[in-house]
């Protein structure tokens with residue numbers, strides 16, 4: 528009994544959670560409340576889980592400067608040590624929600640691409656550069672700034688208008704394949720080497736038209752060139768006339 532009580536006390540009051548309490552009270556409580564219950568300024572954080580807390584803090588969405596002003600990915604604002612401490616404090620006070628997914632790089636790209644086409648492309652666009660969604664001017668952001676862990680967290684957490692995917696719908700190995708594919712699109716976008724074959728019928732058609740257009744232009748330029756050659760050939764005669 529005594530060892531049990533002792534271990535409970537030790538578990539509750541780790542230095543990290545003490546630091547986390549301080550950070551939470553100074554950085555988050557003004558909006559989310561000292562009891563995590565939220566209010567007019569922000570939603571409740573009870574039972575949100577580490578993946579949720581991590582996603583919102585590491586992408587720089589939180590701590591917000593002003594309540595209810597939408598901010599997207601703008602880079603982590605507070606130190607990783609503080610982020611971890613706040614996660615430890617909040618998840619200990621009000622447990623629940625998904626943990627931070629542990630995702631290995633090097634997943635299966637073909638499977639990842641199929642999952643992306645099926646579940647993500649309709650909002651984020653075929654090359655994950657972002658696209659408008661719905662008819663109220665809403666926007667699904669580019670995924671090129673997100674790390675592999677942030678991609679996996681977003682899938683588990685479903686921020687705002689994004690649906691969330693539980694492990695029963697998308698297990699961790701599948702999530703690894705998907706996140707690996709999303710990250711591969713960063714390089715493709717940066718080097719311009721976007722994999723056309725993943726584009727589906729519409730973009731492929733577009734690329735077809737672009738290719739046909741360039742061929743037509745080339746043909747035009749070539750005919751102009753040969754036309755000029757003919758003109759050049761006749762020029763010496765004209766010059767002599769001057």
Ligand code: HEC
Nearest residue numbers: 554555558568569570579580583589590591592593594595
């Ligand atoms: C100025 C007010 C403000 C401060 C300070 C603030 N938040 Fe928030 N937070 C919000 C609002 C408003 C939302 C809802 C945003 C939305 O849905 O677009 C939110 C949403 C969240 C969410 C998502 C909740 C959900 O339901 O999925 C998390 C997690 C979160 N905040 C964590 C934090 C943490 C941790 C801190 C401190 C480091 C913090 N916030 C500081 C206003 C604030």
Ligand code: HEC
Nearest residue numbers: 600646647650666667668672673677678681686687688689
């Ligand atoms: C119904 C539309 C929709 C679908 C489907 C969707 N998302 Fe999102 N996603 C959004 C919106 C909207 C946001 C922005 C939320 C915010 O800023 O609070 C977002 C944000 C994200 C972010 C955060 C990007 C950043 O750097 O800030 C990632 C990563 C992400 N989504 C990945 C995915 C993946 C992977 C899938 C497929 C499993 C997916 N999304 C499916 C709408 C969608």
